Structure formats: structure tokens, C-alpha cells
Amino acid sequence: MRRIKYSWGIVVVLAILTGFFSCSKMDEYKDEFQKGGEIIYAGALDTVIAQSGYKRINLKMTLGKDQQVVKVRAYWNERGDSLEMPIQRPLSSDTINMLIPDLAARSYSFAVYTYDEKGHASVVRTASGMAYGDDYVNALGNRTIQSVAPNTRVDSLIVKWNDANSGQILTELSYLTAAGEAKTVLLLPTESVLALSEEDYQGGSELNYRSAYLPNANSYDTFWVVQPSTVVLNALPPYERQFDKSLFRRMQLPTDIGASQYATWPMTNLWNGYVTGNGYATAVGPTPVWFTFDMGQSAKINRFIYWQPMDRLYNLEAVRSFEIYGSNDPNADGSWDSWTFLRTCEAIKPSGSPAGTNTAEDIAAAQAGHEFVMPTNIPKTRYIRIKVLSHWGATATFQAMGELTLFTKDRP
Template sequence: MKLKYIVECLAFLLCLAVFSSCRKGDEYKKFFGDGELIYASRVNKVIVHPGNRRILLSAILSNDPLVAKIKVLWNQGKDSLVQKIVRAPENDTLDLMIDNLEEGGYNFVFYTYDKENHPSVALNVSGVVYGESYSNSLVNRRVKALKYGPNENILHFSWANPNLDDVGVELLYKHKDGSIRTKMFLPNSTDTTLYDFDANTNFRYRTLFKPDSNAVDLFTVNYTEIIVPGFERELDKSKFNLYLLPTDATTAHGWVMPNMWDEKYDNGFATINQMPQWFTFDIGLSASPSKFKIWQAADRIYEKENMRKFEIWGSGNPAADGSWDNWTKLASCESRKPSGLPGIEKNEVDIAFAKAGEDFVLPADLPRVRYIRIKVLETWGKAGFVTIGELNVYTKDKNK
């Protein structure tokens, strides 16, 4: 009796298996009493490509040759798109572009139909459409600094870090031959160089954004104009050297003069007790200085031994006895605080200003010099010796 029951069950399951395989592909059959409901094969999957007030839906079709058309519904079924399926050789993807959509999230319902208009089981797919709100949230990537190379046709860009959707910067510039050219900088490029631009023109740039790796559209913002400063380049500090003359203040406290040009900002140069005092160094070549950028010793900003009032002198052939013969005064300088607070008082703005380095612009058309002498008249704390954290020297000379 038990064996007979098992045989009957196996026979029933076998009949079901045979019956369900009668139709090719992934079609489904449902039975209600004596009737039969046939379902067409639905799409395998849909890849969503968000866009600007539109969306591209790439439907991966099944291999069922009976499927003849596809229908997509959205907005709770109020809107729809129907398209016939024309299969191309070795292409199982059907791209459906839906335009003129409002910004926001959507649920798309997919149906396919066979040649007898039997529908498939529904496939629900979610997607996001971008628009004005997203566009208004975008801002151009910031240029942190521009720095000339050895001549006026080489310019180094230092870019701020990109945001997550940044896919690059498009730069428009005038080439040396007079043509307008475009250069792309990738988001992972924070330091880039332009070699072939016309030095007498400004630049325009804009950042390109892609809200999703599958997005069908790029978003842009308005162009930002870069006002290119007049040519000025930093002298190569690897050529700087101590040039000690008999009347110069010497090193003390373990802070040696080469610390002034080592690109390290946690130490510096310090002198012996003597005021006023001066010290000399060799910039390694003959140049007409246009600007000095000086960093204060970071552990005593606007205090103690950091310079407040000083003079910058230059010479091409200083007197060996340390006198002031053959020296030309290039500038009288006074360090300032943005806050204007008295004495050694300071605020966060003052500290940030000093840590960025303070510029001291020299008069135009100064003579070429090779040796620099800084004469210190007063420090912020009225101290007897002097400290300097770091120092850069610039020139507008166009030759190395």
C-alpha cells in the first residue's frame, strides 16, 4: 500500500515536470480550473543610467524569441512607454530613454509581451532623475595657487581636493599660436602644469560632475575666470648658501641659516644677541628680486624674536670687510597683523596669516644682485636676537 502511494506521487510529479517544460524560454503558465493563463518571458534585468531630467533604462532581454514588445510604466501607472523589440545579432540589450522627467526618485514597472500579446510578470526597478536642485548644489573646484615655472609660458596649478562627483576640470586658454584650446585635468590631479599658453591672457575653467558612475549626462557649472598674475617665479632655494661676512650676526641656539630654505616650517634660523643686526646669504645667481615671502618661527608668532621692522639690501659684489660698500637698499619692511591688535596680542586670523607666509613686495626695476643682506631693526617682542622660520625669494626675470 505504501509503495503504491509513493509510485503515484512520483508519477504525479513527473507529469508536472513534463507539463511545465512544454513551453520554451522562461514563460509561465497558471491554471485556474479548466483555463490556462500564459506569461511571456520578462526581461532578465535593467541597468539604470540617471540623467538630467531624463533617464536611460537598459533592459537586458531574455533569449525567448516569442517576446515582441516591451512596456514601461511610471508615476503610478499614469505614464508609460511602449516599444517593439527588434533583435540585432549578438545584442540582447534594449535602451529606453525617457525624457522630460521631474527631478526625484521613480519606480519603473516593466512588462514584456509575446506575439500573442501575453504579458510577462512585472519587474520593478527604481531610479533617480537629477535636475535643477542637484545643479544648484555644484560649485567649481577651487584653484589654491598659481605658480610660474622658469619662464612666462609655464604655469603650475595647485587645485583643491575634488568632491565625490567631480570627474574633471575643463580649462579654456589661448595657445601661444593664438588658437583657443581646451585641456582636461582629472580629479586625482591636484598639481598640474600648463606649458604652451599665451602669457598675456587669462583662463576660464569649469568643473564637470557625474552624480552616478552609470549616469548618462555630465553636469557643469558656469565658467570661472582665472586672473593670471604678471609673470613672477620663485628662485631655486637649492642654490641658496650661507655667505658670512665679518660684521654679520652669527648662528646661535642650534638654528642654523640653511633652515631658512629647507622647506620645513617647525624650525628656522636664529642669531646671537645683538641689535640692530644683519646677516647675508647667497641666492646662487644674479637676479632682480621682486618679492620676499617670509614665515615667522612657528612657536612664537608675533612674539619674541620674530622680525617686525627690517631692511632688505642687495649686492653683486659685497665688500670683503663686511662694510656697506657696494650694497643697495632694496626695501624697508614692516611685518603686519591683519587684526591690528597692539603689541604681541593676536587672534586666529593673525596666526593663519603668518602661517601662510607674509609677502613683502619690492619696488620695480631693481638692479640684479646675487647677495642678500637683511638688516633687522626691531622684533615683535623687543628681543635681542632674531628668528626666521622660512624664506622665499621671487623674481620677474624670465631667464633661469
């Protein structure tokens, strides 16, 4: 046991002696390295980001806590080029910018130092970035339009856009309002529809649009397409909507012709939306006869379309001529005192051939329906009375009509 303790004592003494001589040697090296005095560094930048630009790069720098720093110097092209910028204190922010102009279009690596009043430099901070030129700008394209079409349901001209290109941040739209004033709208990449009402734009004028890009997340400049694209904004067609047929109801007044003896030809067929099926047939009775229905809404009729029953075009009981009347409060006794005459209508046969003989033109006209435009001075009306004057056949026991579709310019 004594021999073991003794041996450890020797080891400890040797270690102390070795440490002494080692430290003495290190001090000799330190004195040799710092013959000119202690090395002092200026406070380095916290961060440096190289932001891309058009033939330039911006160095966005965050200063450290060293208040003795008075300037910043950046080197590039393997220290062949440099730019120095003083730091004016007090600062409103610890973030400063150094804009480096007149750069060729390529990537650059920067070494950035700070300096204090005595010329001490900081440790280096590095950053890399790209300068873009005309080749990049000329390759940019405007966002493209998918379609420009009126939507009468919302009474607007709808401009639909295709998806934005990569890097596209917005598209600037310029057009004239209905009052002739210039208006600018910014379309974001997440937006794909521009709706213009009659008041929003001038029909026949041009929509000019130009897109902007950021080549990367750290871009300093916004890059615009050189030339705007143009599309003509056609005027909206006059507003018109179809009367809602789901509101239509048969109305039987005392003097009206009765219902048909054929169950498959009820009055509701007049507004069921099928122009090729059975229509409406009245009860048996000589002309003139009349019938009434409720449209469920009061509006001014702009026009309407009448279809003949397709199984008897220009023939037999198909109604040829009639008068249309309107009322908002028809007399319960079925008299005509409360009705306003709207117009007389006749289904025209293009060929003029006798009943039962139809040309291809006759059939096409009947399938398209006979359109009747109403006078502009008629009043709003809710209830309609059709007075049948004639049919196409030489003899007939009842009157038949296929389908009626009515339109109004009144807004709901």
C-alpha cells in the same frame, strides 16, 4: 511477526488509495484554473537598471534568450503612466535602452514587461531610479583653485587645485595658447596641478573652468555646472636662475692680491650664503687690487647683488667701488689680455652721510644688498675678476666684501 507485516501492508494500501484520490482532486482544480488553455509567458528581461538623468530616466535592459519577444512596456506612477518600445531585430546587442523623458525631479519605481507577437506578457522586472532637476544642477559648484603662482625653478605657471567634490568626474579647462589658439584640457579628480610653460598659454589671458558631475554610479546624464569660473593667468616673469655657488672655487693668478692674514675671512665667504657673518678680506695692499674666482660654469651674467660686511657698513675696509671682468680662458700669467670688462659698480649710500654715520635707510639698503644689472651685450663668462677701486674708510690696509650672488637668464 506475522501481525506486524500485516499491519504494514494495510498502511501501504491506504497510502496508495489516498494518493489516487488526491491526484484526482488536483487535476480537477487544474482543469478549473486553465479553462481558457495553458498559461504562456513571454521571455522576461534578464536585468533592468534605472539610470538617473536630467528630468528623465533611462531604463537599461538586458534581453533574455526568447527570440519571440517583440516589444517592451514600462509602467510607473502606480501604472498610471507607461511607455512602449518595439524591439527591432536583428539586434547588434542584447542590451537595449528606453529613455523616459519629461519627468519631475524625484524618485520613480518601474515595472517592466516584455511581450511576444501573440501578446503574451512576461513576468515583471522592477527597477527604481531618480530624475534630477534644476535644484540639483544649481547646487553644483566648480572645483576650486588653491593657488596660481609662477615656479621659476621649472619655468612654469603652476595652478594648484583643491580636492574635487563628491560626484565630480572632471573639470574642463579652456585657455589661449601663446599663439592665440583656443585649447581645452580635462582635469581629472585625481589630478591637482596644472603646469603651464610660456608656450602653453598667453600671459594676461583667462582660464575658464567648469566641472561635471555624476550623481550616482548608474547616472545616464553628465551634469555640468551652469556657469564657468574664471581666473587670470599672469605672464611668467622673465626666466632667471641663480648661479650655483657650490661650483665656485678660489683661483689665484700671479698678479692677484693674496689671501687675508685672517683665517676667518677667506674668499669662500663670498659665496657661502651668509650675508650677516664674516666676509672676504684681501691681503694688505693699496688699491687698486684684484682677485679671481671660478664659477664652474660659463653663462651670461644678468645681474648680481653685493653685500658689504655687516660689521663695517659704509666704513673702514668695506669695498665701495669696483670693476668686474669676465673670461672663459684667463692667461696663466695673470695679465689682463684675456679679460673682458663688464661694468663698474659703486655701493650707493642713500643718506650720503660721512663714513661711520648710518641712518636706518642706509642700514636697510646695505642689508638688502646692492644690486647691479649687467649690460645686455656682455659675453658668457666662467671666470670672474674683481678689481677693487675704493673703500669707505679714509685709510685701510686691506679690502673687504661680504657676499656675492650672481644671476643668469641662460638655461642650464
